[in-house]
Amino acid sequence: MEDNTRIGVYICHCGSNIAGTVDVKEVAEFAQGLPSVVVAKDYIYMCSDPGQSMIKEDIKELGLNRIVVASCSPTLHEHTFRRACQDAGLNPYLFEMVNIREHCSWVTEDHDAATEKAKALVNAAVRRVYYHEPLEIREVPVTPSVMVVGGGIAGIQAALEIANSGHKVYLVEREPSIGGHMAQFDKTFPTLDCASCIFTPLLSAVGQHPYIELLTYSEVEEVSGYVGNFKAKIRKKARYVDISKCTGCTDCANVCPVELPAEFELGMAQRKAIYRLFPQAVPSVFSIDKRGYPPCRVACPAGVNAQGYISLISQGKFKEAIEILRETMPFPGVCGRVCTHPCEVDCERGKVDEPVAIRSLKRFMADYELRVGREKTTPVEKTKEDRVAIIGAGPAGLACAYDLIREGYPVTVFGAAPQAGGLLRYGIPEYRMPKEVVDNEISYIEELGVEIKTNTPVKNLEDVFNQGYEAIFLGTGAGISQKMGIPGENASGVIHALDFLRQVNLRVKVELGERVAVIGGGNAAVDAARVAKRLGAKEVSIVYRRSRAEMPAVATEVDEAEQEGVGIHFLAVPVSVLSKDDKLTGIQCIRMELGEPDASGRRRPIPVKGSEFNMDIDNVIIAIGQTVDRAMLPKELEYTSWGTLSVDPVTLKTNIEGVFAGGDVVAGPADIIGAIAAGKEAAISIERYLEGVDLKEGRPTPVKQVKEVPKEGVEIKARSTMPVLELEKRKGFAEVELGFDEKMAIEEAKRCLNCGVCSECLECIKACEPQAINHEMEDEIIEVEVGSIIMATGYDTFDPSVITQYGYGRYDNVVTALQFERMCNASGPTEGEIVLKDGSEPKSVAIIHCVGSRDKNYFEYCSRVCCMYSLKYSHLIKEKTNAEVYQMYLDMRCFGEGYEEFYDRLSGEGVNFIRGKVSEVTDQAISNEEKGKLIVSCEDTLLDAIIRVPVDMVILSTALAPRSDAEDVARLFNISRRADGFFRERHVKLDPVATTTEGVFVVGCAQAPKDIPDTIAQASAAAARVLAMISWGKVEIEAAIAAIDEELCSGCRICNLLCPYNAISFDEEKEVSQINEAQCKGCGVCVAACPSSAIAGKHFTTEQIMAEIEGVLI
Amino acid sequence: MPVLAPLKEVADIIKEAGGEELKLCYQCGLCTGVCPWNTVRSFLVRRIMHQAQLGLVDFEDEDMWLCVTCRACVERCPRSVGILDVMKAMRRGITELGIAKVPDSLRITIKNISGTGNPLGEPPENRANWAKDLDIKEYTEGTEWLYFTGCMASYDPKLQRIPRAIVNLLKKAQVDFGILGNRETCSGESVRKAGDEQLFQTLAQTNIDTFTELGVKKIVTTSPHSYHTFKNEYPELDGNFEVIHYSRLLAELIKEGRLKPTKELNKKVTYHDPCYLGRHNGIYDEPREILHSLPGIELIEMPRSQENSLCCGGGGGGIWMETKKGERFADIRLEEAIETGAGTLAVACPFCMSMFEDSVLSLDKGDIIEIKDIAELIQEVI
Structure with missing residues (x-):
């Protein structure tokens, strides 16, 4: 404690702001009596020159060494008084400020209470200042470069001003090109000069400026550091186009099949997935809009890029389309017929009306290829030496072979049957799967170089390895039918579905009686029933133990079967096979009822006692499931309790080294696409195995799925139905489903919503001469060091659809201001024509002011530009059309230079001004004049009447809103927002x-x-401020920072992690923490956290804070 | 609350009838604020302008006929809207298209003018009766001035003392002038304001033809209304003449010494600015110069004078229409004149004279104040 402490206390009146409520004289008298206070004075404006002089003189004349000023907020004047102290030779930290305005006079009308509180605060400050210590103000150098965030007119102007002085500017813009909203404007008020004419020279100046580094399609991700010395991490988003190579020729956009509403045109025009915002964009290069994988691609077990081939079909590029499919798998015709199409289940179009007929489109491509003929494919060059054996020639094995051969591995497929194809060939009847389709697709695989050995069952894996194969894939399927386990099952006349179908497919004659019962509800059952019918059986019935809803067969197949005359007994199950002389005569069944759902989610069938009944039949076909034929597999393999092969779920590795398995042999009887997926997955494992790479790492590959798919404005359009063969023509095995023709296919393909935007059809790569396109491009993170940052992130336009009464989104000809702006622009969607949705010219237009502005339900403030742009629109309407214009306004706010004159001019042009906030826009006519019009209704407050104005077009003068992500951006840059956002x-x-x-x-x-x-x-003002900092070369930074007492520091490092400014590091030698003074902001987190009390906050010492608290309380 | 829809066709009619400028109106309401009607009854000029903008005017409303064209509103309109032109255009719409009723008194007056060339329906041959004993020559080619007497001054016995005083003075000053006698016909000024554009065109053309035929170059008028239309409206029909109001001519004659006041009057006088002399044509000084030059006259200004002068209520056809007691501007103005302590209310317009004389009678103020034309006052001192 200093004995010679001499405190001066100064109470400010702030005019009547403080003195009107607080008795300043009384406070001064009170202060005069406090310990160590030498002088206490009050003055009308302490911050004024005479006020400051008073303090300075007192410091000198009375030898004051502590100063307390009780006035307004320290954010406003702490700096002023610290400077005054410094001028008088006193360390500025020997000063304390008390806010008796915001904290006393402005918060109460009670004079006594305000005065008492002011006294308490002054008392606290006097006690605190007693313990103040002189601190050293530090200066740090300023990095002479600047980051400007946002490339609209604000950012461009600031960037140019700074760059023109020869300092480096990083201009960061999140859109693919700079320009912001101003680039969308047509004319600018009040002079009506063309926005492009005044703006494009600035854009090109920025683009060419040697001191401006343009970072478009980029976003700031992290900001650290402090004034004069910021570091920013900027994500340069992948454009998938090399800026340095792209010439902006538009060849890519011309071939791109994906169209979507152009954001720049506010949805009034379409753009391609590869696009640039507008032709004069800077930089004038293209970017590809990729939003992630579409749901169809994600849903497909094999990952087929359905959007890719669908988008090409929509363009009539059928050959290119099938190539996209073959990028993933070789079975367009097969999967186009029998795939269980999980893609369609997840198809986003289904949320609008019905899913796109993806499977039928896939089949269409194959049909098209068969129709026009396919040229032989060039064999793949076998770049690898390790040979792979595939055992089983079904879909899993062939898919695995297909992927491996394309990686350059020599592959041999061993099949037990006379021909390759497995279940595709032998399990599915020809009316569903013509042999030529299977043949074509297997030929394709063979043409690539896959060797297929048929009639070659393999039982001994050792033999295979001994033949020189390095890896084996087992895809032998689940080839034997399950038995029912009921008496009489072995009677002659009882047939198993798979055997039955195989024989039919092998064209072996199968003898059937007149009456056939098929037991089961899966695809095999339905197939068997329909085949039986085709072989001439008179009465064919399916006996299924549950109801139609639980039938696992494809629903359309069940319908077709019924139409063909197949009867179905639901809720019945055979309990014994009746025979005479070991020859089948019928079956006894029992009725079932449905109980609680079982593990599969389907309701469990329960027998109804005493409900037995007999069916007289000649043949029973059992189709109740298939299982793996262990007899055909090597003994050393391990199995699951389900009787399938046991493999690693991710890598499909079996218990035998180098042997992988997939398809039905692992999964049990399942769908074909699942088998293909397994084959593909095994191919990855085999390649890794052969290359010596870890099998599991990074698997399953994470998929970036598209988040949201916009569906506004999608017109309802039913999906195309598959044409089928007429019933009377279905005698033989002619295919029932006939496939789409080209017109149907294109139309159906156009229903695709292009969920992922870019469909990765890769047509752009073919079109791009300078080879600028790279679909594999990845985001890049760069780091810049700058001395200051200018935020020029602009605004969003208010979405007026929330004001449902104005009909935006409901009525075609209700448009927003920005939409109308684009409409007026010669390079906009209508090439500058002001037209209605139907292309005709409006005869009358209403402009509704203050849509979202000056309205506590939305934004309380005035958006300041709407009156003027509304006037501008009136002029443009008058100039370009003969339409009558009505402006519904609240107040005309034309405050700028030349603005009122512009208003006067527009009045002279005959615009009708109606004062009143529009209550409603409706199409409900109450008179003939209103029919077919949009009626804008409001009180004309100058007429004392409700006025209904029938117009053709309504323009909503929408508010300027804070950016929707302003909160995140504020947090990122550590700046604050007002209540308005x-x-x-x-x-x-x-x-x-x-x-x-x-x-x-x-x-x-x-x-x-x-x-x-x-x-x-x-x-320009911000640029001046930045340049002033650069020119001075250094900035003062806060002296009130934390300090570590190395003696007390235990080296626990808690503070290291907590510091929000990364200002604390650990000195390994001394084993204590250290504070980087330049980075510390004095927040105090470390002080509070330090378990050893080794850290003290300068200017916020415990002594100082305790004294202050005492002062308030006593 | 009524539910209305804009009627563009109606708005177009008003615009085409001369109300084009109404589109400039931005509804500040200053016109309503300054309109003298609102001191006696409601007359929402601003709202009528807005109704006109949207074609939603109630043509049946008696408000259509209230405006006395005093120009107080136009004088101050921040957007210089020709409000009177709009009022005129609406009346024209009513008159020409018959979309509403014209008040009886006005209809009869217009019929009179159409038939006899004067609002009172008097025979045209009696037009110059006022001058019978004054030995005034008929205008012939080469005469310097045509003195255009005007209808009210010619026919109304109460007002004939004005032209008589004027010609006496002109004669005294040896001015070379003549009158048209029976060939004079209504100038049409108020007819036009009352909305009968067609009749105005006929009257104006007749006068222009007569003037041209007689080789008239210079015209001096009794009425500021004739003066206004000759000076500002006849040129639209290629009638270009040098026109002067008598007050200006007499002021010049006094200045030139051709009229010499000899007697002393010893009167307290206040002067009422006629709208068509003052606000319509900016003549405020000459009548005052005359009054100042008359010996023994003390000129006391009323609080509302010059551009702030209160209308007598006679313009725009008002002189021909009945106004309810309590709503008469002339009564208010007379009281204002009396307030000044003046015993004489000097005027320079026969319409004002007529209106004030009526007020003196109806308010029974004859023993407190007299109404004198400034020509009469000069005559008294010569």
Whole structure:
């Protein structure tokens, strides 16, 4: 404690702001009586020159060594008084400020209470300041480069101003090109000069400026450091186009099959998945819009890129389409017929009306190829030496072989049957799967170089390895039928479905009686029943133990079967086979009822006692399931309790080294696409195995699925139905489903919503001469060091659809201001024509002001530009059409230079002004004049009447809203926002350019809605502030930081992790933590956390804080 | 609350009838604020302008006929809207298209003018009766001035003292002038304001033809209304003449010494600015110069004078229409004149004279104040 402490206390009146409520004289008298206080004075404006002089003189004359000022907020004037102390030779930290305005006079009208509180606060400050210590103000150098975030007019202006002074600017823009909203404008008010004419020269100046590094399609991800010394991590999003090679020729966009609403045109025009915002864009290069895998691709077990081939079908590029499918698997015709199509289940189109007929489109490609003929494929060059054996020539084995041969491995497929194809060939009847389809697809695989050995069953794997094969894939399927386990099952006339179908497919004659019963409800049962019918059986019935809803067979197949005359006995199960002389005569069945759902989710059938009944029949076909034929497999393999092969679920590795398995042999009887997927997965394992790479790492491959698929404006359109063979023609094995023709296919393909946007059809790669396209491109993170940051992130336009009464989104000709802006623009969707949705010219137009603005339900503030752009629109309407224009306004706010004159001019042009907030836009006519019109209704407050104005078009003058991600951005840059959502300036009047964070500035509409002239002025002002910092070369930083007492530090490092500014590191030699003074902001987190009390916050010592608390309390 | 829809066709009619400028109106309401009607009854000029903009005017409303064209509103309109032109255009719409009733008194007056060339329906041959004993020559080619007497001054016995005083003075000053006698016909000024554009065109053309035939170059008028239309409206029909109001001519004559006041009057006088002399044509000084030049006259200004002068209520056809007691501007103005302590209310317009004389009678103020034309006052001192 210093004996010679001499404190001066100064109470400010702040005009009447403080003195009107607080008795300042009384406070001064009170202060005069406090310990160590030498002098206490009050003055009308302490911050004024005479006020400051008073303090300075007292310091010198009375030898004061501590100062307390009780006035306004320290954010406003702490700096002022610290400077005054410094001028008088006193360390600025020997000063303490008390806020008796915001904390006393402005919060109560009670004079006594305000005065008492002011006294308490002054008392606290006097006690605190007693313990203040002189601190050293530190200076740090300023990095002479700047980051400007946002490439609209605000960012561009700021960037150019700074760059023109010869300092480096990083201009970061998240869109593919700069320009922001201004690039969308047509004319600019009030001079009506063309936005492009005044703006494009600036765009190109930025693009060519030697001191501006343009980082488009980029977003700031992380900001660290402090004023003068920021570090920013910027993500340069993958464009999938090499900027340095792209010439902007548009060849790629011309071939791109994917169209979607163009954001730049507010959905009034279409763009391609490969696009640029507008032809004059800077940089004038293309980008590919990839939003992730579409749900169909994700749902497909084999990962087939359905969107890719569908988008090409929609363009009539059928050959290219089938190539996309063959990128993944070789079975267009097979899967196009019998796939269980999980893709269609997840198809987003199904949420609008019905899923796209993906399977039928796939089949269409195969049909098309068969129709026009296919040229022989060139064999793949076998670049690898390790030979792979595939055992089993069904879909799993062939898919595995297909993938491996394309990787360059020599592959041999061993099949037990006379021909390859497995179940595809022998399990599915020809009316569903013509042999030529299977032949074509297997030939394709063979043409690639896969060797297929038929009639070659393999039982001994050792032999295979001995023949020189390095790896084996087992895909032998589940080839034997399950038995029913009931008496008489072995009677002659009882047939198993798989045997039955195999024989039929082998064209072996099968003798059937007149009456046939098929037991089971799966595809094999339905197939068997329909085949039996085709072989001439008179009465064919299916006996199924549950009801139709639980039938696992494809529903359309069941329907077709019924139409063909197959009867179905639901809820019945055979209990014994009746025979005479070991020859089948019939079956006894029992009725079932459905109980609780079982493990499969289907309701469990329970026999109904005493409900037995007999069926007289000649043949029973059993189709109740298939299982793996162990007799055909090597003995050393391990099995699951289900009787299938046991493999690693991810790698499909069996218990034998180098042997992998997949398909029905592992999964049991399942769908073909699952078998193909297993084959593909095994191919990956085999390749890894042969290359000596870890089998599991990174598997299953993570898939980035598209998040949201916009569906607004999608017109309802039913999916195309598959044409089928007429019933009377179904005698033989002619295919029942006939397939789509080209027209149907194109039409159906156009129903695809292109969920992933880019369909990865890769047509752009073929079209791009400079070879600029790279679909494998990845995001890049770069790091920049800058001294200051200018936020120019702009605004969003208010979405008026929430004001349902205005009909936006419901009525075609209700448009937003920005949409109308694009409509007026000669390079916009209508080439500058003002037209209705039907292309005709409007005869009358209403412009509704303040849509979302000046409305506590949405945004309370005035958006400041709407009156003026509304006037501009009126002029453009008058100029381009003969339409009558009505403006429904609340107040006309035309405050800028030349603005009122513009209003006057527009009045002279005959625009009708109606004062009143529009209550409704409706198409409900109450008179003939209103029929077919949009009626805009409001109270005309100048007429004392409700006015209904029938018009053809309504323009909504929508509010300028804060960016939807403003909160995240504020957090990223450590700046604050106002209640209205925009970024907060340091002082609304005195410092509308700086933010609350030193070194970060805000310009343009990111700070508040404003017009172009104000934006330019603010951007230039921010540039001036930044340049001043650079020019001075150094900045003062806070001295009130934390300090570590090395004696007390235990080296626990808790503080290291907690510091939000990464200012604390650990000294390995001394084994203590150290604070980087330049980075410390004095937040105090470490002080509170330190278990050894080794850290003290300078200017916030325990002594100081305790004294202050005592002062308030006593 | 009524439910309305804009009627573009109606708005177009008003615009085409001369109300084009109404589109400039931005509804500030200053017109309503300054309109003298609102001191005696409601007359929402601003709302009528807005109704006109949207074609939603109630043509049946008596408000259509209230405006006395005093120009107080136009004088101050921040957007310089020709409000009177709009009022005129609406009346024209009613008159020409018959979309509503014209008030009886106005209809009869217009019928009179159409038939006899004067609002009172008097025989045209009696037009110059006022001058019978004054030995005034008929205008012939080469005469310097045509003195255009005007209908009210010619026919109304109460007002004939004005032209008589004027010609006496002109004669005294040896001015070379003549009158048209029976060939004079209504100038049409108020007819036009009352909405009968066709009749105005006929009257104006007749006068222009007569003037041209007689080789008239310079015209001096009794009425500021004739003066206004000759000066500002006849040129639309290629009638270009040098026109002067008598007050200006007499002021010049006094200045030139051709009229010499000799007697002393010893009167307290206040002067009422006629709308068509003052606000319509900016003549405020000459009548005052005259009054100042008359010996013994003390000129006391009323609080509302010059551009703020209160209309007598006679313009725009008002002189021909009945106004309810309590709503008469002339009564209010007379009281204002009396307030000044003046015993004489000097006027320079026969319409004002007529209106004030009526007020003096109806308010029974004859013993407190007299109404004098400034020509009469000059005559008294010569």
